[in-house]
Amino acid sequence: MFSKLFLLLSLLSLIAFASDTMDTTLITELNAGLFTTDKPVDLAWLKSRGGNVQTVLISMYGRDHKVRHRIKLLEALGNFNDTATVAFLKDRNVSTENRVLRLVAIRSLGQGMGRDSIEVLKGSLQDNDPHVRRQTAETLADLKTPESDALVQGFLAQEKADWVTSRVKKHLALSEPPQPGIVHLKR
16 A cells, blocks of 8 residues: 555656656746747747646746736737636736736737637726726727727727827728728828
8 A cells, every 4th residue: 555655656746847847948948939039929939839838928927027028928928818828818907007017918818819808808998097998999909890890989989088099090090901092102
């Protein structure tokens, strides 16, 4: 009995050690790939790191308090739409006091969830922070669905901050494809 228990405990500790070693290797790779460049995250590279990469990214976010690193981690998480990642990004949108991190979380939710983010994001159109409202409207506009377009138009009709409506309208104009036969001249 004792030897079976000892064998089981040894096996479990070996599995835990192997898992920690793999996570350490993955963390090293992610650190090198995310934080040594200002380029956007390469999705193919990120997904090639393995199946638990989202869990490791979330863990790294909790350990690393550099805002620049947290931005890159949130951007990387925007490439996934599994339940744990979406819950984490939702929480960052609601509970993070750092405005920049909230804005990146909003953008990442839209990127990762696509059309499914509409229900999650529409409450942020009423946020007290005008920067959060602007980012939310721009993220919803990028989804280009009838529902998200209606939300953005309703938002523009009721938004009180002129600079916010101006920025969102500019974003909408820049995201429109050029129309044939129309030449835009630079001034």
